[in-house]
Amino acid sequence: MSLLSSYFQQNQFCILVEYLTSLNEIFPVKKQFAGYPVVMTLADRVHSDHDTSPLEASKLYPRDLEKVLHFAGKGRDIHDFENFLKQARKADIQNLLLLTGDKLKEHSNGENGTARSRYLESVNAVMAAKKAGGFCIGVAFNPFKYAEAERDAQYLKLHKKIKAGADFIITQLGYDIQALKQAKAFLTQHHYSQKILACVMPLSLARAKFMLKNQVAGIVITPYMLKVLEEEKQAGLSERVYLRCALQILICKQLGFAGVDLSACHKPAEQALLESYIEQYRHLNLDALEKLWNELWQIHTGAEFQPELSYFSRPPSSKQLFKYHQLHLMHDALFDSKLGKGVGRFIFKAQIWQKSTATKTLLKTEYISKHGVVGCESCGQCRLGDTLYICPETCPKGLANGPCGGTSLDRCEFGDRECIHSVKARLAKAVQQTQVLKEKLIPTVPIEVRGTSSWKNWYLAAEA
Numbered sequence: 001m002s003l004l005s006s007y008f009q010q011n012q013f014c015i016l017v018e019y020l021t022s023l024n025e026i027f028p029v030k031k032q033f034a035g036y037p038v039v040m041t042l043a044d045r046v047h048s049d050h051d052t053s054p055l056e057a058s059k060l061y062p063r064d065l066e067k068v069l070h071f072a073g074k075g076r077d078i079h080d081f082e083n084f085l086k087q088a089r090k091a092d093i094q095n096l097l098l099l100t101g102d103k104l105k106e107h108s109n110g111e112n113g114t115a116r117s118r119y120l121e122s123v124n125a126v127m128a129a130k131k132a133g134g135f136c137i138g139v140a141f142n143p144f145k146y147a148e149a150e151r152d153a154q155y156l157k158l159h160k161k162i163k164a165g166a167d168f169i170i171t172q173l174g175y176d177i178q179a180l181k182q183a184k185a186f187l188t189q190h191h192y193s194q195k196i197l198a199c200v201m202p203l204s205l206a207r208a209k210f211m212l213k214n215q216v217a218g219i220v221i222t223p224y225m226l227k228v229l230e231e232e233k234q235a236g237l238s239e240r241v242y243l244r245c246a247l248q249i250l251i252c253k254q255l256g257f258a259g260v261d262l263s264a265c266h267k268p269a270e271q272a273l274l275e276s277y278i279e280q281y282r283h284l285n286l287d288a289l290e291k292l293w294n295e296l297w298q299i300h301t302g303a304e305f306q307p308e309l310s311y312f313s314r315p316p317s318s319k320q321l322f323k324y325h326q327l328h329l330m331h332d333a334l335f336d337s338k339l340g341k342g343v344g345r346f347i348f349k350a351q352i353w354q355k356s357t358a359t360k361t362l363l364k365t366e367y368i369s370k371h372g373v374v375g376c377e378s379c380g381q382c383r384l385g386d387t388l389y390i391c392p393e394t395c396p397k398g399l400a401n402g403p404c405g406g407t408s409l410d411r412c413e414f415g416d417r418e419c420i421h422s423v424k425a426r427l428a429k430a431v432q433q434t435q436v437l438k439e440k441l442i443p444t445v446p447i448e449v450r451g452t453s454s455w456k457n458w459y460l461a462a463e464a
């Protein structure tokens, strides 16, 4: 059992301190932080797509130092992940945080003859790590969602991550305590025993401005928060940045979080300042801590942490509903019924399909008949029946199991469309199919399957 698992088992609040692999300097890693045990975490490709891998970076630190290695699925496929697992095991790494990851800086949408960038979904990585066995598996979760459908989609995917085998959950960085409380309540309500940790970071004015300007995926910084930080800086009260972080850590502890993931606080002087504030305020109870937190942020309603709702969830249109029902009927008849499977098997067992001209024609026919209707990209493993007939390939990351954490008020992280997972969550509610989005773990598509006919693959697999 990893040390981190034992902290979880003993309900020992712990501090995960995050280090970027792009740092030029090796900083000393403490074993204790304000009296709480420390676990170092190494992030995966935060600054650039070519940062040193967490596995390589981990070799620069003592082997007996407890570590959590991040693995982001961006630009990776399942075979890369399986290799990573083997190497992690060799290096005696037991704790993993499995993420889909934000948009690759060098993302390719497959135009102009370039290969489209692929993203291995966290759900699929969790399934593979669980199957390999012996790892303490963490997943990310973003509770800071303020449009109904995107919030629903996040929680539906969290169900899947847990079902796939997650042992612990780390939230996105965020400052809305109410949203953190909801995430904790969700686990209690569903009797999930997984541990939850909150990502925290001393939020200086410069960092807040950077995140707002660069629209860092999935992080909510409101103009109101910026205003408070600006006033504070002008009044020479910048140290409040660390006081606030200390309060958030203590609040999370009182709320029953298993720990925090401390980001952007790796310098000894920053850590010492934060520790001093934790020591100073740790005697306060939850009410007193929250009161102080609200005073520092000048909070009156809690809405100060929420973005302006400029994009509202709408119920599915009658056209969307009609399309869903038509495709559902067709799918049932052709792919799920006994008769459909029998006919399909008969057709695809014929010798003709050994010829490349026949398979090419088949692939073209499938593409032409589906691309205009659902945006098919010939992935070879049709998942429409599990995605309410919304093709996962129309998500720029190609995610089938649910959204990444990067949406903003139903908008895709890529900014050019509505998130298909919000659309799906809304449709699921309307046609009472939410259970599918909550429970069905959709396997990843191996690279070698792409560009083949999903029809042929489906019927031939149905035979087995």
Ligand code: SF4
Pocket (backbone or CB within 6 Å): 370, 374, 375, 376, 377, 378, 379, 380, 381, 382, 383, 384, 391, 392, 393, 454
């Ligand atoms: S899931 Fe695959 S086969 Fe099905 S429509 Fe989308 S790209 Fe085409």
